Each structure stands twice: as C-alpha cells, then as structure tokens.
Amino acid sequence: MEKIIQDIDILDRNSQEAMETVKTSKEENTGQKKKLYIESYGCQMNFADSEVVTSIMKDNGYDTTSDFETADVVFLNTCSIREKAEQTVRKRLSQFNKVKKEKPEMTIGVLGCMAERLKDKLLEEEKIVDVVVGPDAYRDLPKLVETAEDGLKAVNTFLSREETYADISPVRLNSNGVTAFVSIMRGCDNMCSFCVVPFTRGRERSRDPHSIINEAQELFDQGYREVTLLGQNVDSYKWSEDENNKAWLEKKEKKGEEVQVINFANLLEMVAKISPDLRVRFSTSHPKDITDEVLHTMKRYENICKYIHLPAQSGNSRVLDMMNRTYTREWYINRVDAIRDILGQECGISSDMIAGFCTETEDEHQDTLTLMDYVRYDFSYMFFYSERPGTLAAKKFEDDIPLDVKKKRLQEIINKQQALSLERNKLDIGQVQRVLIEGRSKRSDEQLQGRNSANKVVIFSRENYQKGQYVNVLIEECTTATLFGKVVS
Template structure:
C-alpha cells in the first residue's frame, strides 16, 4: 500500500466520550487514551481496532495527551526518517509526563517489533511495546505496565485478522472508511521490512468484511477502501469440505453490490497479482473506482531483480497496457524509490521513462533508506551517495508534477461525478470531493442544496497541479 510517511493526530471524541460501534448514544469512560498514527493506511486502520479494544475496557478517547491516562504511538518502520520522527515525538511525550506522572506511554506497530529493547531498556522512552498482532492483549499489558513492569508482546500470528472487532472510526469525516481485508505479506521485496514486522499473509473471512461494509453504508458512509499489503492475493476459504472459496475479484463484486451509492476502492496491488478478473470486475461496476495503485519501485529491470520484485520493466509496461485496454478511464498511481543499491544514471533514466510511459496521476516517491534486517541490508551495500539520491528524487518529483498537471489539463471541459467529502480547505463556501479516479475537485456550493456524502456532477473549468476546479451542472 502507499507508504504515506505522514503524521496525523487521531482522536475519537472529546472529554473522555466515545461512540460505540453498536449504540448511538455517547458512553462516558473512566479513563482516557490518546493515539497518534504514522505511516501507511494500515496503521490508521489498526488504530481504529485498538480504539475499539480500549473502549471495551473502559477507555475513552481524548484530543489532549496531557489529560490521557494512556498515550499510544502507532509507528512505521518503512523509512529511517519515519523512525526518527517517532523517536523525537516519544522524547517530547516522555517530558510531558511531568503533567501527568501516572500516564503510560506505549508504542504500537512496526517499530514496536523492531526496536522493542532499545525503546524499553536503552532509551527508556516507553512503558509498553505492542506488535501489530498483539492488540487483543492490550488490557493485560496495561495492567503490567501500571504495576511498574515493562510490558511487551510482539509475537506475530498466522491467524490474527481482528475480523470480529468493530473498529471505532477515529477522526472520521463520516464519508470515507478503511476496511482491512488481509494482514501481513508473503512478498519478500529486498528493501521492505513488512514481512518481518507484520508477518505472513492471511486473509480475513469474507462475511465479516461484507458485514462491516454494509454497516458503514447503513451509517452514512459512502466510500470504503479495502486494505492489505497485497489485496490482490486475497483468498478466503474456511477450510470446510465443499466450502466456497472467494477471490479478490469476487470480494470486490460483493462489496460493490451492497449499493450503487457505495464507492469501493482498494490498496495496494502488487503488479504480479492483479488479474484480468479483477480488471474486468472494476470495469463492470460503476461504483468500483477507476483507480489502481500499482507500485513500480524502479523502471530498471536490473534494479527490479535486486529488489526481488519478480517482474521486468517490459512486463510492468504490458500490465499498464492491459489496465488501460480493459479500463480506458483508469487512473494509475505508483510507489518509486530513488537511489537503490548500485543504481546507475541509466537505471534512473529508466525510472523516469517508465513514469512517462505509464502516465501516473500520482506517485509516492522516496529515496532509498536501508532498513536493518531486510534482504537488501544483508546482501547489498547502500552505495549511492545521499546527494545523488536526493538529486534523482528531485527529478522524479518534477517528472510526477509534470504528469499530474498534464493529466489534470485533460479533464478541463469534462463533466465528472464527485463524491462530496466536506468543505474546501480554503473556503467554507466551496465543496471538496473526489472523482472515481481519486482526483480532488473543488467547486462552489452556491445555489445547490447538497450535503457532505452526496454525489454531484461537476464540469471542470480549470486546474492546478493537484486540484480540479469546476462548477455543479444539472
């Protein structure tokens, strides 16, 4: 999935109140928790699971960490910069314990597994460390930490999917929601820590996914994003004789059939696993968004082999051709790494050219950051100077700006269907929403009785590099 190395403070409610997924009246809790999430969408989804577990055990959410009895940081290990950001934040929060000496600080997620000893013993930044598969044990770990013990559970599981837990939608706009369908990853990309921090791949049972999506729709949500490290490899069979098996394409269809008013997105796809069956299913249903995140990582076949991506440059380009053939209006985005081990200028130019060939609407772009424990760290020297990495990354970013602007210019004059997500950041007089292709559209409210969660037909009159500007028609 896109590795959005960003930091968002998450909260569910005010003053120790939270909303249960099963009742509509506010529930007052005896203790308060505060949670921040970093990294990919899966971490934000996990924080919603953690919130549900804590609610069931007497904790309500708060915006203010200074009044929290429990402070949690859900962490990312995908890049060194992400880990540094979390460390700095933990140091600050540790100092803030002077306001509330009894507060506990815990680290969740990928950094928890990788740096448990350092965080607990060497740096003494936290009171508890909880891995991605151990969130059910939080109540017991909190008790241990309250008694002064260093509470740790970073055991990985081959079965845990949290399928029976109804997530508490943290900081939700009430329109878009994440729904986890797989956990872990079996793709051993040489640069990636995910198989080591999140374990082996497993799929969640289909019925629980459909129930969650139906419940979200009934509560007014109008878009769900199906999440997994590699959603295309979703496969569910309960193991009983004669039981039906469900592929990702079949799951997509079942979610789409909940209602034509419910948009369906997914992230992330591995190029080797996205099938024609999936592409034809997307093309068949108007409410399955015409947007695929298809990470390339590099445009050089030689570098792709070092990355253990299991495809060549030519194979990837053929997959792009296939997507555009079956879904002509499909938007494609990507992940790109600059300066991987041994990367030459020729390899870098291959990346720029495959970007142009694919015509990405968006990309998540980083320079290579060696992660301890990965195959690349064990096998290859991180031999590209940082100034070269940064210069190549700048060129990749400039290429993507050009491609994004060109893509937006093509939409001028078109009328697009937009799901309204809320007010524009710049003005409450304008709505902001997204197209099926995930493009942001801003347009005036005046003269139209529309609300957040409604669909609007908007004619695009202008654009910036990242936003379409239009007006409601019809």
C-alpha cells in the same frame, strides 16, 4: 522544491506507501473512567489498526481524548518503512515523556511496526516507553497496560498466523462520516529487499469475507458512502473454508458440496453489490498479482472506482530483481497496457518510486523516467532509498549511491511527475465527473471538496450541497494536484 512536495502530498491519501502523516484520536466522553490518546503514523493500515485498538480499549473502560496531556494512556502507532518516520516518532515520544515527568501515572505505549523492530531498545536501553505491542497483539493491550501500571515490563510482539481482528468493530477516528477503511487481510509474503513489513507484520492471512461484507454494510447503513479495502497486497487475497474453517469444511464434505475459493475479484464484486451508492476503492495492488479478472470486475461495476495504485519502485529490470520485486519492466508494462485496454485511458494510475537504490546506474535511473513517460501516472509517491536495518537489502547490498546523487535523481523524478500530473489533469477539463462530497475545502468555507472515480480532489462552490452527496461537476480548471469546477445538473 517545498511547493512541489506539498502539491504531490495533497494528491492522494489512499496509498499504502504514502508519506508519513499524523492522526490524533477524537474527543469522546461517555462516562468512562480513563482517557486514551492515540496517534498514527505511516500507511492506511496503521490508521485502520488504530481504530481497532480504540475499540478494544473502549470495551475496557476508556474514552478517547484529543489532548494527550489529559490522557491516562498515550499510544503511538508507528511506521518503520522509512527513517524519517522513526525520527518523527522519537521526537514525539520525548514530548510525551516531558509530560510524564509531571504526571508519572501516565502510561506511554508504542504500537505497530516500529514496536516490533525496536522493542528491546525502546523498553530497556532508552526506557522511554512503558508498553510495546506488535500489530498482532492488540487484544492483549488492556492486560499489558495493567502490567505497566504495576511497574513491570509490558511487551508482546508475537506475530500470529491467524489474527485478522475480524470480530472487532473499529471505532472510526477523525472520520468525515463519508469514507472509511476496511482491512481485508494482514501481513505480507512478498520479501522485497528494501522493505521491513514482512518482518514487522508477519505472513499473509485473509479475513473472512462475510465479516468484511458485514462491516461494509454497517458503514453504508450509518451513512458512509465509500470504503477502501486495505491490504499490503490486496491482489493476493484468498479465502476458503478449507483453509479457514475446518469444521465448516467437514460439513460441506459430508454433504458432497464443493468448497468455494474467494479471490480478490470475487470480494470486490461482493462489496460492490451492497449498493450502487457505495463506492469501493482498494489499496495496494502488486504488479505481479493484479489480474485481468480484477480489471473486468472493476469495469462491470460503476461504483468500483477506476483508480489503481500500482507501485513500480523502479523502471529497470535489473534493479527490480535486486529489489526482489519478482517482475520485470516488461511485465509491469503488460499490466499497465491491460489496465488501459480494459478500463480506458481515464483510469487513474499512481505509483511509488525509489531513487538511488543500491548499485543503480544513471542509465537505470533514466529507465525509471522513461517508464513514467510510458505509463503517464496521475500521481506518485517518491523517495530516495533509505536503508532499513534488518531488511534483505541491508544484509546483502552496500548502500553505495551518494546522497547528493540520490537527491538529484529524486528531484528529476519529482519534476517528471509534476509535469505528468498537470498533463493528466488537463485531460479532465471540459468533462462532467461524478464527485462524492467529503466536506469543506481546506482553503475556503465557501467551497466543498470531494473525489472523482480516479481519486483526484475536486473543488467547487459550496452552495447548498452537503457532504455524503454525489454531484456532477464540470471540470473547468486544474493544477498539478487539484481539479476545479462547478456543479451541473
């Protein structure tokens, strides 16, 4: 069981719904007076937010450190999507507070989704943090830290309907110098009954496309060769001057010019046109919103990666309705068929699956397994249902599936995915695939690793190749998680 989970976790780190991971801030010494330490938990959006936070703090007199014991300010950027993430954060906070007893001038802050949900408990009941800041209030952090240093309660969890941090240039943390995240929107309007995100991140709002293009262009000019466009639901990206820039709209109207609405397909194309050597990925897609226009745009540009993370959550229409996913099994299959028809069988598809949602029957669980057989996912993120306080499901439904049944069903889903991953990877053997080198393999300094267009890790001999290069690799072997090959001309 442990080996299976490990293999599946290695497969992909580009999912919005990925298992909890931790990232610490880099060491930077530019002569600033104070030190910031920051850790991120949960999804890529949290990692991207931490880069925004670091930029804000850097502009206010902070360098970063990789050792929290030397920091003046310690931030945990948190996730509430699963119970395990919150437990991990609490353990980490207890470690920080042990250091704070010897160093009382240290300021500890909790940011992000957990901050939004548990602000009163963290600040007043448990008194284990000094600062609590929600995802839309990061500009206020320097002032809030000063407030905490004066011994006062420092909290701002206000959810904005406008904030996108479009004007802030993120500080890239733990960057490999090759791949980077670019946030294109914030919040979520989908009220999935199991999810806390709409309550912790607020309503959807799309970022100015010009700022997105500028950021991606700057990354390319700095040597980055892949950007991942991030949003809770990228397919609902929509930006127009009439909604986002009233003054500009008035000028357009006076001239009698039409107002252009930029959707996600348009944005994808704009980013792809920066350079054919800049790879473009995105995450996450919602099955109800992904369009044929997006798929045709992906087909038209070779540098838009042929990989889609398309969370299903369940293979049964009744359960999907209870989850308020707003699509049926049949609709989901229709979207998968469109992906295969337009982009071909080689397009990578991954998913999220929840085992043991409220009232799920054994037959409905089998529907999830048969959906997996139909789609033949390259990889998936799989969990048993964990009730989250404040969600619609917690308010409306009883969490009535016994834990042992949840675990049994989850194991069956994991076993199914392991077999499918191996099957899909075997299809790559004998193919020559273009791989972007990201750095050394974690297992050997004599090997390099990168990813192919379908987001699969490829390992090959180091020789004289360097990260940031594209190489053509003949795939010779595979495991459930990784492809192995050799570079060819």
